Amino acid sequence: MQITLGVPSPWFVKSVELNTSEERIDVYFDFVxxxxxxxxxxxxxxxxxxxxxxxxxxLLLFHYDSYIHARxxxxxxxxxxxxxxVIPWSRQDTGFTSLFEADVVALCKEMPVASVAERVKIHEESAWRILAYHVNEAIERVDLSQLNTIGVDEISVKKGHKYITLFYDIKNAKVIHIWVGKGKDTIKKFKHAISKKINPEQIKYIAMDMSPAFISGVREYFPTAKIVFDKFHVIQMMNATIDDVRRKEYKTNKILSKTRFIWLKNPENLSDKEKKKLHSMKDIDIKTAKAYQFKLALQRLWLLKDLVAARNHLNTWYYWAAHSKIEEIAKLAETVHTHSYGILEAIRTGLNNSVAEGLNNKIKTVVKRSYGFKTAKYRNTVIYLVAGKLELPSGLSTQC
Ligand SMILES: [Zn+2]
Known part of the structure; x- marks a missing residue:
């Protein structure tokens, strides 16, 4: 028992009571x-x-609930x-041993917190408190000394109304900060937060979408960092434009019925049926098909490694898109053109934000689940848990 609990002197196990009818073990500690x-x-x-x-x-010992008692x-x-x-088996002000808490944290990585609470027979709120404590502790310990490339992204957390802004460590593929809200102010808060650990001037690249608020925030608070508009965000914008074109055109052309995802997916991800459908439509004289061709042409940009070739490609694309006679595409062309410095910076540095792309899906899933959370305060806890790559205490229950 002393080994399991790691109880050093002057503490010792005074007695152990086994209650088979209640299936519990009570261990009494005392000190010399x-x-x-x-x-x-x-x-x-x-x-x-x-x-x-x-x-x-x-922990559960031999499938029995166990309790420690001590004066x-x-x-x-x-x-x-x-x-x-300070007692060695538990942190201050908690009714759980450290090993029990480690178990709860480890289980929370695998299943919803409510299920963990049910499984280990504690209140859900207690499980949340344990998790939040250890996640916050681990965040404090995160080493940012090598951080020089970050990604910024906003995601909606309540249908269309409320946003949070996520800051990623792109090289290590993890979320390092979360702020409620979006826009310039979140950049200021982020700078303030990391200033406690590092000199903000060590941030050399910031990958993001073309939101004017982010751009202005970075210019003001990270004036020495280079702005990078990564492929993920440019294509996201391109897809949104195609979708606008399709929606408008669909009103007068029902051939576009049920084609939404065909235009948004990459050709290699289409099913055979979708490929056939795309093939039958891509050369006919509809705006959506033309807009789609502009997307394919734009995507070829990221295959180019040479900066001069990339700049030429982007200029040519801009010329044709601006003259496409498709209002939405022409508008997008202007946006791309104005922001070409950051798009080319992505090519020059080889920087891509596929990290955010992957993590975003993971995060959106837990955020969706968080609509049901009693309070929003635990939403961030869960995001850090699934996307923060934190060093958390590992559970031991499998050993008991
Ligand atoms: Zn003292």
């Missing part, structure tokens, strides 16, 4: 009489002032007065 304990503030050995009986929920001393330090001592 006459022991002195360190003041939790200055670490100076102090005499005991008094003790208080406490209990902690521990916890308070020291009387000459400088700091009466303080509860």
């Amino acid at each position: 009489k006459g022991s002195v304990f360190a003041c939790p503030i200055c670490n100076k050995p102090c005499k005991i002032h008094d003790t208080k009986d406490r209990s902690w929920r521990h 916890v001393p308070r020291t009387k330090c000459e400088v700091h007065g009466t303080k509860t001592v």
Whole structure:
């Protein structure tokens, strides 16, 4: 038992009670009489002032719920007065042992928190509190010393109304900050937050969409960083434009019925049926098919490694798109042209934000689930859990 719990002296196991009808094990700890304990503030050995009986929920032992009980001393330090001592098997102010909490955290990675709570027989709110505590601790420990390339992205967390802004460490493919809201202010907050750990000037590249608020925020708060408009966001915009064209044209041309995803997917991801349908439509005289050709032409940009060739390709594309006589495409062409510096920067650096693309889907799934959360405060906890690559305590229950 002492090995399982890692209980160092002067603590020892005084007794163990096994209650088979209630399927529980109660373990009683005590400390050696006459022991002195360190003041939790200055670490100076102090005499005991008094003790208080406490209990902690521990792991399942042999499929039984187990509990630890002990009288916890308070020291009387000459400088700091009466303080509860640090106990080795549990952090302050929790009714659970550290091993039990580690188990809860490990399970939360695998299943919804409500299911974890049910499985280990604690309140859902307790499970959330344990998870939030350890996630926040792990965030504090995240090493940003090598951080120089970040991605910024906003996602909606309540249908169309509320947004959060995510900051990614692109090289390590993980979320490092989350702020409620979108726009310039979130860039300012991010700078403030990372300034506690690093010099913000070490950020060399910031990948993002073409939102004017982000651009203006980066120029103001990260003036030495290069703005990169990554492929993911450019194509996202291109797809939104094709969709606008299709929706408008569909009103007068029903041939476009049920074709939405055919125009949005990459050709290689189409099913045979979709390929046939696309083939039958792509050369006919409809605006949607033309808009689609502009997307294919634009996509070829990222196959070019040479910056001069890429610049020429983009200029040519711009010329044809601007003269396409498709209002939406012409408008997009102007946007792309105005922002070509950041698109070409992506080509020059080889930077892509496929990280955000992959993580976004993962995050959207948990955010969707979070519509049901009692409070939004745990939404960020879950995002960090699935996308933060945090170093969290690992569970032990499989060993018991
Ligand atoms: Zn002290």
